[in-house]
Amino acid sequence: MSDTREMTLEEREATIGGIGTARKRKxxxxxxxxxxNYVDDIKLPGMLHGDFVRSSHAHALVKSIDTEAALKxxxxxxxxxxxxxxPLNLHWMPTLAGDMAAVLADKKxxxxxxxxxxxxxxxxxxxxxxxxxVEVEYEALPPLIDPKTALDPGAPVIRxxxxxxxxxxxxxxxxxxxxxxWQVGDEAATDAAFExxxxxxxxxxxxxxxxxxxxxxxxxxxxxxxxxGKLTVYGTFQAxxxxxxxVSLITGLEESKIRIVSPDIGGGFGNKVGAYxxxxxxxxxxxxxxxPVKWIESRIDNLTSTAFARDYHMTGELAADKDGKILxxxxxxxxxxxxxxxxxxxxxxxxxxxxILTGSYDIPVGHVKVDGxxxxxxxxxxAYRCSFRVTEAAYLIERLVDVLAQKTSVDKAEIRLRxxxxxxxxxxxxxxxxxxxxxxxxxxLKKVLAAVDxxxxxxxxxxxxxxxxxxxxxxxxxxxxVGAGPVRNCDIVGLGMFDSCEIRVxxxxxxxxxLGTKSQGQGHETTFAQxxxxxxxxxxxxxxxxxxxxxxxxxxxxxxxxxxxxxxxAATARAARKIREKAKKIAAHVLEASVDDLEWDVDxxxxxxxxxxxxxxxxxxxxxxNVPEDMEHGLETTDYYNPPNFTYxxxxxxxxxxxxxxxxxxxxxRFYALDDCGTRINPMVIDGQIHGGLTEAFGIxxxxxxxxxETGNVLGANLMDYFLPTAVETPKWETDxxxxxxxxxxxxxxxxxESPNVGGVPAFTxxxxxxxxHLGVTHMPMPHTQGAVWRTLNELxxxx
Amino acid sequence: MASQKISxxxxxxxxxxEVEARTLLIHFLREERRLTGPHIGCETSHCGxxxxxxxxxxxxxxxxxxVQADGGDVLTVEGLAKGAELHPLQEGFVEHHGLQCGYxxxxxxxxxxxxxxxxxxxxxxxxxxxxxxNLCRCTGYQNIVKxxxxxxxxxxxxxxxxx
Numbered sequence: 001m002s003d004t005r006e007m008t009l010e011e012r013e014a015t016i017g018g019i020g021t022a023r024k025r026k027x028x029x030x031x032x033x034x035x036x037n038y039v040d041d042i043k044l045p046g047m048l049h050g051d052f053v054r055s056s057h058a059h060a061l062v063k064s065i066d067t068e069a070a071l072k073x074x075x076x077x078x079x080x081x082x083x084x085x086x087p088l089n090l091h092w093m094p095t096l097a098g099d100m101a102a103v104l105a106d107k108k109x110x111x112x113x114x115x116x117x118x119x120x121x122x123x124x125x126x127x128x129x130x131x132x133x134v135e136v137e138y139e140a141l142p143p144l145i146d147p148k149t150a151l152d153p154g155a156p157v158i159r160x161x162x163x164x165x166x167x168x169x170x171x172x173x174x175x176x177x178x179x180x181x182w183q184v185g186d187e188a189a190t191d192a193a194f195e196x197x198x199x200x201x202x203x204x205x206x207x208x209x210x211x212x213x214x215x216x217x218x219x220x221x222x223x224x225x226x227x228x229g230k231l232t233v234y235g236t237f238q239a240x241x242x243x244x245x246x247v248s249l250i251t252g253l254e255e256s257k258i259r260i261v262s263p264d265i266g267g268g269f270g271n272k273v274g275a276y277x278x279x280x281x282x283x284x285x286x287x288x289x290x291x292p293v294k295w296i297e298s299r300i301d302n303l304t305s306t307a308f309a310r311d312y313h314m315t316g317e318l319a320a321d322k323d324g325k326i327l328x329x330x331x332x333x334x335x336x337x338x339x340x341x342x343x344x345x346x347x348x349x350x351x352x353x354x355x356i357l358t359g360s361y362d363i364p365v366g367h368v369k370v371d372g373x374x375x376x377x378x379x380x381x382x383a384y385r386c387s388f389r390v391t392e393a394a395y396l397i398e399r400l401v402d403v404l405a406q407k408t409s410v411d412k413a414e415i416r417l418r419x420x421x422x423x424x425x426x427x428x429x430x431x432x433x434x435x436x437x438x439x440x441x442x443x444x445l446k447k448v449l450a451a452v453d454x455x456x457x458x459x460x461x462x463x464x465x466x467x468x469x470x471x472x473x474x475x476x477x478x479x480x481x482v483g484a485g486p487v488r489n490c491d492i493v494g495l496g497m498f499d500s501c502e503i504r505v506x507x508x509x510x511x512x513x514x515l516g517t518k519s520q521g522q523g524h525e526t527t528f529a530q531x532x533x534x535x536x537x538x539x540x541x542x543x544x545x546x547x548x549x550x551x552x553x554x555x556x557x558x559x560x561x562x563x564x565x566x567x568x569x570a571a572t573a574r575a576a577r578k579i580r581e582k583a584k585k586i587a588a589h590v591l592e593a594s595v596d597d598l599e600w601d602v603d604x605x606x607x608x609x610x611x612x613x614x615x616x617x618x619x620x621x622x623x624x625x626n627v628p629e630d631m632e633h634g635l636e637t638t639d640y641y642n643p644p645n646f647t648y649x650x651x652x653x654x655x656x657x658x659x660x661x662x663x664x665x666x667x668x669x670r671f672y673a674l675d676d677c678g679t680r681i682n683p684m685v686i687d688g689q690i691h692g693g694l695t696e697a698f699g700i701x702x703x704x705x706x707x708x709x710e711t712g713n714v715l716g717a718n719l720m721d722y723f724l725p726t727a728v729e730t731p732k733w734e735t736d737x738x739x740x741x742x743x744x745x746x747x748x749x750x751x752x753x754e755s756p757n758v759g760g761v762p763a764f765t766x767x768x769x770x771x772x773x774h775l776g777v778t779h780m781p782m783p784h785t786q787g788a789v790w791r792t793l794n795e796l797x798x799x800x
Numbered sequence: 801m802a803s804q805k806i807s808x809x810x811x812x813x814x815x816x817x818e819v820e821a822r823t824l825l826i827h828f829l830r831e832e833r834r835l836t837g838p839h840i841g842c843e844t845s846h847c848g849x850x851x852x853x854x855x856x857x858x859x860x861x862x863x864x865x866x867v868q869a870d871g872g873d874v875l876t877v878e879g880l881a882k883g884a885e886l887h888p889l890q891e892g893f894v895e896h897h898g899l900q901c902g903y904x905x906x907x908x909x910x911x912x913x914x915x916x917x918x919x920x921x922x923x924x925x926x927x928x929x930x931x932x933x934n935l936c937r938c939t940g941y942q943n944i945v946k947x948x949x950x951x952x953x954x955x956x957x958x959x960x961x962x963x
Contacts, residue, residue, distance in 0.1 A: 024894055031902030032890040034837020034877035038903065041836040125822065215841045215849055215903045215937045266839070266903030267937045299842040521901025521938045688897045691940030719846035719935070727928040727941040 012602045017541065018534030019747060022684035025526045026545075027519075036264045039219045042234050044292040047221065048077065050282055051127040052301070053117040053134040055109035058143040058376040058712020059156065062105050065117055066135035075126030077289065079134060080118040080281060082106040090284050092161075093250050096242075096274060096492055097350070098169020099179070099341035100161065101379060103277045109138070110158055110339030111378050112712050113304040118281040120293060143376040143712040147313060147336040150177040150373035158339060158374040168341060170350040170372070179341050179372035180350040185432050190367035193328035197319035201403050203779050207392045209311035209336065209377070210704040211303050212384040213724060214520070216266025218306050219296035222282040226290050232259040233283060237548075238272040238518055239558025242492055244550045246275050247283065249493070262548035268520035269696070270382040271307045273344040273560050303717040308377075308706055309384030311336040312392040316400045324410040326419050329366040329431075331357055331396060335381065337372050343381030344560070345388045346490035346497060352388025353646075355432035356481040359397035360441045360650060361419040366431045376712045385696055385757040387482040387561040394478045398762035402475075402769065403778045411458075412770070413449055416477050417442055427743075434481060436648045438740050439676070444652040445477050448674045451736060452654045465774055470659040470798070474767025475652070478759035482751045483566025483647040492557065496642065499568035500554035501575045503532060504636035507624040509617030510542040513575075516556010517568040518548045522753055523685045524564065528572050530681055531747060535576030536583075537603030537616045554638050562649070562751035565681070566742075571641035573746035578637045583619045586635075589628045590614055647742050647750040651675040651759045655767040661798045664790030666702065666768060668731035675755050676738045679748035690756045691733050697760025699725045701768075703783045723783070772796070806870040810835070811879030819866045825859075826850045828866035829876060837877035837906040841935070848934030851907035852876045858914045860933070877906035880913060888951035889913060898947030900938035908934050912948045921952055 007015065017023045030036050053065075067079035082104040085091040092100045105116045119130035142156045149155055155177055162168050163176040170180035194200055220235030231253055237243045240260040248255040265272065278295040285293040297306065313334040319327045335351065337343060345352045351370035358366060383389070405415040420441040421428045428436040448454075457473050464471045487496030500516040513532055517524065529543035547553055556568060580600070587605040588595040591612050598605045606613035614622075623635035656670040673690055680686055703723030707715040716722060741748025761782075768784050769777060772792060780792055793799040807816045810833060819828055829835045829852065840862055841849035850862040853875035880887040889912050892898065899905040908931060915922065915930040922930060927945050936944065 025897065027902070028894045028899060031899055031905045032877075032886070032893050032909065033881060034835070034906045036837075036902045036905075038836075038839065040840065041830075043831065043834070124827070125820070213937070215847060215901070215935060216839065217841075264902065266841075267901040269937070296840075299844065299847075521903075523900065684897050688900060688939060688943060691942050692900060692938045693940075695940035696937070718844050719842045720844060724847075724935050724937065726932040726935060727945065728932045730928075730941050733940060733942055 009602065016533045016537060016539050016603060018530050019679065019681050021530060021682065023526055023530060023540060023682055025523050026529065027523065027525045038216055038264050038266055039221060039234055039236055040296050042221045042263065044221060044223055047292040047294055048120050048122060048289060049124040049127045050118050050120050050285055050293050050295045051124065051131050052115045053119065053131050053136065055105065055112055055114040055116055057109055057138050057140055058112045059110065059141040059158070060138035061108045061141065062116065063137040063139055067117065069133040070119060070130040073126060073129045073133060075122040076119060076130040077122070078120040078285065079130065080104065080120065080285060085284060088284060090250065090280055093275060093280055095340060095342040096344045097341040098347060101340035101342050103280045108160070111376050112714055113301065115277040118285065120285045120289065144177065145376060145708050145710055145712050147334050147373050147375050150375055151175045158376060177374045179337055179374060182350045182370045183368065184355045185367035186365055187367045189365045190328050190330050193365050194317065194319045194330065197327050198322050199320045199407060200317060201400065201407050202315065202317040203400060203403050205314045205316060205396060205399055205779065206781065207310040207312045207314065207395055208705045208782060209308050210384065210700055211308050211706055211722065212269035212271040212382065213303060213722065214267030214269050214271050217297035217299060217302040218272055218276060218278065220279050220282050221292055221294045222286040223292035224286040224290065230257050230259065231283060231287070232261065233279065234261045234263055235279060236265055236272045237262045238268045238520060238560050240518055240548055240550050241516060241555050242495065242558055243275060245495065246493065250280065251283065260550045262518045265518065265520040269385045270309060270560055272520065273382060273558065274307060274342055276306050299719060300717050303706065303722055304714050305378050307382040308338065308380040309382050310392060314392065314396050316396045318400050318404050320404055320408065322408065324404055324408040324415045324418055326361055326363050329357060329363050331368045333370040335370055335372040336375050336377065337381045338375060338377040338379040340379035341372065342379040344383070346484055347492060348489065349388060352383065352390065353481045354389040354393045356390050356434060356479065357393040357397055358430045358432055359394060360421060360477050360479045362421045362425065363431055368432060377708055383561055385693060386754045387480060387484065390480055391758040391761065394758045395762045398476050398478060398766060402766050406773050406778055412475050413445065413454060416445060416475065435645060436479065437645055438743055439479065439648060439650050440738065440740050441477060441650060444650065444674050444676055444738050447736065447738065448652040448654050448672055452670065452672050457656060470661050470771040472657045472659065472767040472769070472771030474655040474763045474765065474770055476759045476763035476766060477652045478762070479648055479650040480755055480758050481646045481648055482562035482754065483643055484561050484563050485646055486644060487642045495557065497557045498640050498642040499556040499563065499571055500638060500640045501568055501571040502554045502638040503575045503579055505579060505620045505623065507621050509538060509620040511538055512544045512546065513572065514546045514553040515568045515572065516554055517559040517564040519559060522564065522689065527681045527685055528569065531569060531572045532576050535573055536580060562754045565749045566647045566745060566751045567641055567643055569749055570643060570746050571639040574641060575637050575639035578639065579635055582635065583616060585631065586619050586622050586627055587614045590622050590626060644744050647745060649675065649677045649750040649752060649755050651755050653759050653763040655763040657767040657771060659768070659771050659789060661793055664786045664793055666784060666789060671731050672734045672736065673756060674736040674738065675752060676740050677752035677755065678740060678742040678745065678750035680737065680739065681749060686752050687735050689753045690735050693754065693756025694733050694760045695725055695730050697757045698730060698764060699723055701761050701764035701782060701784060703785055705783050804867050806867055808869050808871060809873045811875060821867055823866045824862055825864040825866045825869050826861035829861060835876050835878050839903055839906065841903065846935065848911060849904050849907045851911045851934060853910050853914055858911050875910065877909050880909060888954040889948065892947035892950035895950055896943045896946040898939060898944040904934060904936045908936065908944060912951070916952055916955065920956060924949065
């Protein structure tokens, strides 16, 4: 072996491990050894523990809170109530949606398990002992559980505090339980299209209340350094900088005196975007006691108080011609937001990006109206592994297209091909207001149909039907809108939804990069390094990526809504390119050549038509020792990226199910998922994201629901009752891809994390309903539990 | 609260400690011994994030009292690697992208460790059944199955070579 042999081009590229490489993950080294650092792993000297007294009622006045017995428990130091927080003005907090939410119940409780008092003790056992002994006296009020009755004239008023307000942060409202009304599209033209159409279909569809339920619950450790006046909060924050700004606004502390740290996060899926009472109470308790205070949610607390998702009661309609060509779409939605409007969406979008409702289809006209209402349920409305209400919209349109196919007797694949936005129509302006940047839907669907032998499946289905067996084939051809987002469209508490990356190249040619996002398992330490590796020609292994510490990372809006790669990933590429531009000037200086004569070659600049070259590693050293006279030393920069548009990942999924007609058991025989997320940074990580998202979709479609009885009791808020699929039920996934690069993203990437959840759920429902389609069934309620499917079988007497 | 002396072996090291009778094994390991690999995900024995090995069986340490481990032999994820040398399971999880957020990983690894003692050459279906007490919200399990398969093959090959 020769030490001096020059590496070939391929070897140099392989050494870099850049974009397109299935690079093993850098973060794995600590996790496989049990050396991750999650918030509950943090133990600070003198640290106290807090736990909540929670409401047993859904709706009641709090007449008194007796803390005497609790305070006698050895180790209990304090029991904090709203009265204690009021002088600090911390008993209520502003939500990310412009509403207010109670930190601790102020005179009344609005949902079961609402936080009433915060018991602070020397250890978690003593805190729990204290919680048991706090006596709360209630005067029960009539609960309002069914959102369909929320706007009735005599409905119980849930929010006395805002009953008289003309708005609660998201536009005019017309009832004390009304939160907002949001409309988009051309109502008159849509109505006219429906009047004139040969065929119309209408379906009432509930996307039930479910919960992201990451394996790690929410929690924090707040630590006030009284000497230096600095508050540090370690916590499960998907958006640490936003939390810092919100904490500053709430507490009045200067932002420079607040440090928010997101350590390793055990999954987020939207659960960890918002600000919760636990964070505020821990911070307040630390400020008052001078000790660090830890708060960690239990699973029951998690499922009943922080961040439910969906709960969209939708009526969707399509107008079409006899051949199934869609002429118009119309939707009315009743959105149950629970007791406080704490959904986490860009603030101008009370129903998120629901107007992606046109999906992958060229629909000339449409109209959408969404009304948000309060009920006596936990607050939330977060995006559970999806971009702001996109999954509800995708579910509705994919269901409606299937219903239309059945009504017109057009095949479910064929009706999609007839209605797709065609590749040559991009950029495509949708009738509900978006400009889709790129896509090739027919190619994607045709590839999948060929892969699964769709026609063969339909033949098999027909044979099975002859024999009385139930087999269903579900198709979902979804389009997402992710990467929030353009600052003109998107802000949270006034903060534009740009994102950022700072890159520093060290003298010996290694790199540290910091971003405004925060991985919760997505693998940013690996994939963002790959972007820099390709752009700078520095091996990925020599690039450290850090996120989540507001004292060091540049300001960013965090990780949710598949925005990290579209926004912070773009900032990363742009920052690297700025560095490469400077490096080029240094290269010209060192090589005594003209900048115009230099060309980039994987990991170096070379002088065109000569052997002269200088590697990025050598340029890095020169940046600290030998720069042109008019240049600053160093090789570092920061980029704040405001994307010109959202990105529009899409996919084509086919799901095949067989249903036992006696028991209602649904067996997923095959699931084939083709995704197009534009440029693929790390195929291994992409496949992992798709497997995980599809498994969540499977859970949602077949079992997840947070159910309340008529008095507001949560029925089954633990993992016995709330369905998280195990390895046994989870189907096997087959993945595939096409690549349609995003035209406005520096490296053409679109984001992938949420597509499989968004596109997967309708594929399951469509497959299950398709099994009954020959019997005239167009709708079955989600989740499709065995019991629910059995009820359909029983109604149709198929189980006899 | 009454406390009690216990002595046990944790990852091969003898340990003596005084614990409250009600202290859960998971809290003893995490907070007293600072072995924070095993995690807490549900408190009701469903998620398996707290799985450790106790006397040759997988247990969920959030529903076992520390006093029940008195005289016992405990293995946590921290005890799987031998110095810098990873256990084949740990290698497999990296090779096959068997983890994402990492929160279920320590429990999943210690469960898989015991599974391969119980059944050194499991089929994919047996692996799935064998880890069905451990929930993962990120991976969809498919790559975890591959990772365990990788480890089984590697261990079996090594033993075949020795034998």
